[in-house]
Amino acid sequence: MFVRITKVRRAGKVYEYPQLVESFRRKSDGRPTSRVVASLKGWSPEAIENLRVALAASTAGSLVIPVDRSLGEAAERHLSLANLDYLPLAVGSAVWERWGLGRLLDGLLPATSIVDHSRVIEALVLHRCVAPDSKLAACSWYPKTALPELFGVKARYFNNSRVHRALDALSQVEVPLQDALCRRVKDAGEGVVATFLDLTDTWFVGRGPQMSRHGKTKEGLVKEKVGIALLCDQRGYPLRWKTVQGCRYEPSVMLEVLKEAVEGGAVDQQAVVMDRAMGRGAHLDALIDLDVPFVTALVRPEFARFVEGGPWTGFGDTDTSGTGGKRQLNRLRRFATDAGMTAMSDGRFYLDFGVAVCARAEPKPRSRRHGLIARLLKEVIYIEGVLAGGWAPTVQAVADAYGVHRCTLQRLLRLRKLTPQLRHRVLRGDAADLHIGEITAVADLPGPAQDAALDEVCARVSGVDRPRAAPTKLVDVRQHSTFVRRVVWFSPDLCVRRQATALRQLEAVHRHVEGINEKELSRPRKRVAAVLAAEARTFLKRFHLVDLFDITTIKRQTGHGYRHQVVLTRNEDNWRRRRSLDGFGVIAAHSDLTLSPESLVRLYFSKDVVEKDFQAIKSEFELRPVHHQTDAKIKAHVSLCMMALLLHRTVDHTLREEGVALTAGAAVEAMKHCHLNRMQPPSANAYYSVTQATPQQRQIVEAMGLPELLDDRQIERRLTPR
Numbered sequence: 001m002f003v004r005i006t007k008v009r010r011a012g013k014v015y016e017y018p019q020l021v022e023s024f025r026r027k028s029d030g031r032p033t034s035r036v037v038a039s040l041k042g043w044s045p046e047a048i049e050n051l052r053v054a055l056a057a058s059t060a061g062s063l064v065i066p067v068d069r070s071l072g073e074a075a076e077r078h079l080s081l082a083n084l085d086y087l088p089l090a091v092g093s094a095v096w097e098r099w100g101l102g103r104l105l106d107g108l109l110p111a112t113s114i115v116d117h118s119r120v121i122e123a124l125v126l127h128r129c130v131a132p133d134s135k136l137a138a139c140s141w142y143p144k145t146a147l148p149e150l151f152g153v154k155a156r157y158f159n160n161s162r163v164h165r166a167l168d169a170l171s172q173v174e175v176p177l178q179d180a181l182c183r184r185v186k187d188a189g190e191g192v193v194a195t196f197l198d199l200t201d202t203w204f205v206g207r208g209p210q211m212s213r214h215g216k217t218k219e220g221l222v223k224e225k226v227g228i229a230l231l232c233d234q235r236g237y238p239l240r241w242k243t244v245q246g247c248r249y250e251p252s253v254m255l256e257v258l259k260e261a262v263e264g265g266a267v268d269q270q271a272v273v274m275d276r277a278m279g280r281g282a283h284l285d286a287l288i289d290l291d292v293p294f295v296t297a298l299v300r301p302e303f304a305r306f307v308e309g310g311p312w313t314g315f316g317d318t319d320t321s322g323t324g325g326k327r328q329l330n331r332l333r334r335f336a337t338d339a340g341m342t343a344m345s346d347g348r349f350y351l352d353f354g355v356a357v358c359a360r361a362e363p364k365p366r367s368r369r370h371g372l373i374a375r376l377l378k379e380v381i382y383i384e385g386v387l388a389g390g391w392a393p394t395v396q397a398v399a400d401a402y403g404v405h406r407c408t409l410q411r412l413l414r415l416r417k418l419t420p421q422l423r424h425r426v427l428r429g430d431a432a433d434l435h436i437g438e439i440t441a442v443a444d445l446p447g448p449a450q451d452a453a454l455d456e457v458c459a460r461v462s463g464v465d466r467p468r469a470a471p472t473k474l475v476d477v478r479q480h481s482t483f484v485r486r487v488v489w490f491s492p493d494l495c496v497r498r499q500a501t502a503l504r505q506l507e508a509v510h511r512h513v514e515g516i517n518e519k520e521l522s523r524p525r526k527r528v529a530a531v532l533a534a535e536a537r538t539f540l541k542r543f544h545l546v547d548l549f550d551i552t553t554i555k556r557q558t559g560h561g562y563r564h565q566v567v568l569t570r571n572e573d574n575w576r577r578r579r580s581l582d583g584f585g586v587i588a589a590h591s592d593l594t595l596s597p598e599s600l601v602r603l604y605f606s607k608d609v610v611e612k613d614f615q616a617i618k619s620e621f622e623l624r625p626v627h628h629q630t631d632a633k634i635k636a637h638v639s640l641c642m643m644a645l646l647l648h649r650t651v652d653h654t655l656r657e658e659g660v661a662l663t664a665g666a667a668v669e670a671m672k673h674c675h676l677n678r679m680q681p682p683s684a685n686a687y688y689s690v691t692q693a694t695p696q697q698r699q700i701v702e703a704m705g706l707p708e709l710l711d712d713r714q715i716e717r718r719l720t721p722r
Contacts, residue, residue, distance in 0.1 A: 001037065003052045017041060018048050079680040085130070086146040086676035086690065087697065088668045090709045092126045093150055095647045104180055108173040109166075115157045120166035121640070123147055123158065128644040130668060132622035135163050146676040149688070152720035170639055171632035175264075177639065178240050181646070182266045185237045189653075192233040194603060195266070196273045196610040197257060199250050201225045202624040202638075209631045213246030228623075228638055229257045231266060236609050236649040238642045239266045243635045250277045255286055262290060271295050271593060273607045281305060281358070284588060285482055293593055295604055298586040306356050307486055307586055311339035315580040332492035332583070341490060344598060352597035353486040373431045373439055377423060380415045403534035412436070417443045422450050430454070433461050483591040488584065489601050495583025502579065505543045509568065512539050517565045521558060529553040529564040536566045548574050616648055617641045620665050651704070658703035667700050676715075688712070688719055 004021045007014055018040035025032050040048060096102065105118035126147070127138045142148070143155035170177075186192050203223035204212055212224040227248055231240040240261050244253050254274060261267040271293045278287065279298040287294045298306060315335065333343075341349035383398055392398045399409040418426065422442070425431070431439050434457060442453045513536055520532065533551045540546045550569040555562045587604050589595075595603065617623045621641045628634045651664040662670065674697050680686045693701070693710050701709055708714040 001055055003040070003048060003055065005048075018043060020051075078682075080677055081680050081686060082678040084146040084149075084676040084678065085144060085672070087671040087674035087693075087701070087709065088130050089126050089145055089147060090150065091651070091671065091701065091704055091706060092129050092647050093122065093147075094704070094706050094709070095650050096122055096125070099181075099184060099646065099650070101181075101643065104177070104184075105170075105173075108176055108180075109169045115153050115162060117166040117169050119151050119153055120158065120162055121170055121643075123151070124163065124166070124640050125643045125647065128621045128640055129647055130672070132620070134627060135167070136160055139163065146719075148722050149676070149719040154722065164633075167633055167636040171636040174635055174639055175260075178266075179264045182239045182264065185233065185239060185646075188237075189235075192239070192270050194234050194271045194273060194606075195231055195239060195261075196233075196607050197229070197231045197254055198275060198607070198610045198614070199227055199229050199253060199277070200614045200618070201227050201246065202618075202626055204629075205625045205627050206629060208626075209629055209634050211243070211245045211631050211634070215247040226634060227253060229253050230610060230613060230642075231257060231261055231272075232610050232613055233270075234606070234609060235653050236613050236645070238613070238645055240264065241638060241642050243631075243638050251280070251283045251286075254278055255283075255290070258287075258290055258292055262292065267292060269293065271589075271595075271603060273604055275607060279588065281482070284484055288482060288484075288590070293590045295587065295589045295593070295600060297604060298588050300581055303581065303584075303586055306358060306484060306588065307353055307488060310353075310488055310584070310586075311336070311341060311351055311490065312580045312584045315584075328496060329492050332495055336490050336492070341488075342598070344601065347491065347493060348601065349490045349492075350597050350601050351488045351490075353488060355483055355485050355591045358482045358484065373434060373436065374427050374429060376412060376436065377415055377418070377426050380412055381423075383409075383413065384416055400531045400534055401528075403530060403537065405538065411440065414440045414443050419447045419450055422454060425454065430458060433458065485589040485591050485593060485600075487587045487589070487597045487600050489587065490585075491583050493583075498582040499579065502582075505545065509540065509543070509545065509549075512536070513566050513568055520563050520565065521556070523563070524560065526561070526563050532564050532566050536568065547571070548578065613645055613649075616665075617645055620648070621645070655700070655703055660699060660703045662700065670694075670696050671700060673697075674710075686721070688715060688721075690715060 001020060001022045004019050006017045006019060008017065009015075019036045020038040020040060021034050022037050023032060023034045040051075043051075102118045102122060105121060106116060109117040123142060124135070124138060127133070127141060131141055133141070139158060139160050142158040147153070148155050148158075201217050203217050203221065203225045206224075208224035209226070212226050214222070214224055216222050217225050225246040227244040227246060227250075229242045229244065230238060232238050240257060242253070242257050242260070244256075254277065258267065258272065272295070274294065274296045276297045276299050278284070278294070278296045279302060281302055284294075284296075287296075303310060303312075333349075336349040337343070339351070341351045343349050386392050386398060387395070392401070395409060395413070396406050399406045402409065426439065431454065438457050438461075439454075442450055442457060445453050516532060516535055520527065533553055536551055537546060540549060540551075548571055550571060552567045552569065553564045554567055556565045587600055589600055593600070621644050623638075623641050626634060626637060628637055648664045651667060655662055655664070655667060660667075673691070674693055675691045677689045677691060678686055679689055689712050690710055698707075698710065701707055
């Protein structure tokens with residue numbers, strides 16, 4: 001509702017008719033209109049204005065508090081000079097000081113004359129926790145908060161130049177900062193019981209820094225991205241992080257981070273939990289060589305090698321089809337019990353297979369590629385002529401004809417940038433030992449630099465780390481065994497979901513093939529059979545179903561001649577073999593870990609703590625998208641998010657211990673409405689006063705052990721007036 005004043009002119013006079021009006025939608029056609037609820041004729045202008053203010057406050061969800069005129073004129077004349085964001089920033093600053101991060105950064109960063117880098121970084125971390133935005137937005141945000149009073153740093157000193165100098169300085173001390181922070185986390189509270197390692201990525205607006213690469217992110221977006229590795233403890237406190245080049249192989253990054261963590265003392269005797277990215281035999285061998293007490297899960301191709309006669313052996317022949325009701329779940333539970341598995345309280349089952357002694361996988365020697373790079377270049381030259389002559393309209397059409405993805409073909413077409421001299425050398429066989437990525441990196445360089453770059457790459461790889469290994473070394477490797485502890489787990493709920501997903505994927509595949517065939521029949525000109533088969537194969541790759549179907553084509557006669565039609569034949573053996581593993585998993589752990597089988601299963605599935613950390617830095621701290629364009633700035637940006645994560649998890653942990661049913665994010669939202677007010681009385685100096693706290697805000701502050709943040713007298717002694 002709202003107040004409307006209608007003006008009517010009669011005989012040279014203007015008459016005003018105040019009315020209370022309500023907006024609504026007509027039931028007949030749903031169009032918006034309004035109606036008069038009451039006439040306000042005879043109301044004084046003051047009463048009408050009061051009603052207008054009350055209606056506006058009700059629409060905004062606010063309260064109208066009447067002023068007691070008996071307090072006198074002095075109470076009315078106290079002017080509010082500023083209304084500053086206060087309570088969540090004060091709590092975050094107190095947690096920052098409890099960890100001693102300011103003193104830590106002062107010891108690592110170079111000294112400055114006016115404002116310490118540590119103060120700038122602290123403000124940026126709090127900005128990331130409370131109102132995440134760009135660094136430029138932080139400069140305009142800072143004067144609107146109580147941080148100038150809390151820090152004693154004037155607003156004009158917090159500017160964009162000083163912010164970026166602090167970021168450059170922070171990027172230089174990333175490793176010693178992590179080492180010192182890890183020691184403090186390990187000494188705090190209950191200490192580190194277990195650690196969790198995982199990778200994520202973040203993407204950029206624009207071209208991104210030098211380490212960014214074009215690829216698909218975890219969310220499925222194709223962007224310029226970099227990778228981020230995080231090692232945290234069971235409370236979610238970050239112990240170590242690393243920003244790496246985009247599109248790097250995840251196991252290699254994990255091994256690098258683990259090696260640095262062992263050298264820095266972040267990993268000692270605590271178990272390190274990782275997901276299935278480290279679940280291949282070669283990765284387990286590398287973990288054993290590092291002497292890290294690891295816990296991970298095997299990928300499906302490794303099940304047969306490490307677990308002989310698993311409980312899934314007869315599962316593929318068991319009728320487990322159904323709609324996912326209680327009857328199907330009970331049938332799966334009976335199957336698990338009959339297989340000798342033990343039930344857990346969370347609905348899973350487990351079976352301990354003890355320690356496996358397996359021969360290490362024989363390393364695959366990387367021999368010469370018998371002219372592979374030269375053959376690829378010949379094909380690229382041919383495609384270059386096809387595109388230039390107009391025989392194929394687009395790169396996508398060429399990719400369909402070859403049966404490859406468009407991105408794969410575009411990556412190969414980068415070889416077109418090779419100079420004629422380099423093309424001659426490659427065709428002669430000078431690049432036979434190189435990977436396709438190495439020769440395309442040479443092609444991306446300017447023409448005059450390509451010759452020297454090719455010589456450098458060939459000299460680096462020739463005869464150093466890619467010759468065929470000697471037979472004696474292979475014999476030694478075969479004699480070296482891998483000792484891995486194995487625990488098989490089974491989840492009936494997961495099995496039902498996997499089978500339901502498989503059926504939906506089958507329906508989607510058949511619908512897609514029917515669409516391909518119908519579209520082909522309606523075309524005025526036929527396409528070759530290879531293009532149709534490649535289109536079907538591309539769709540199967542999306543669901544990882546290529547090995548489950550045989551793709552053939554047949555000819556069908558139409559009024560315009562014959563047309564090719566795609567026929568899919570399901571490989572029943574492969575389908576049964578894949579369905580037999582639905583709901584099963586194998587946990588692989590270091591043979592020295594003495595945890596019970598059930599404890600190993602629970603420890604592995606507690607790895608979602610690192611996933612929740614990634615969720616926090618992506619959503620609550622807005623890690624992405626990133627606008628920085630240099631490697632140093634992106635590393636500093638990630639470090640800011642990790643320090644914000646430490647404060648966030650500390651508040652979470654403290655509130656949970658004190659029995660407050662709030663997360664850190666909910667606590668920040670609850671405290672946002674408690675401001676620091678700068679008041680000016682009629683004939684005295686300005687003073688500061690905190691907005692009266694709600695019971696929930698007071699509960700949060702008391703749980704954090706910071707009741708002085710709501711005491712005006714103590715606040716006055718701590719603040720530096722601006």
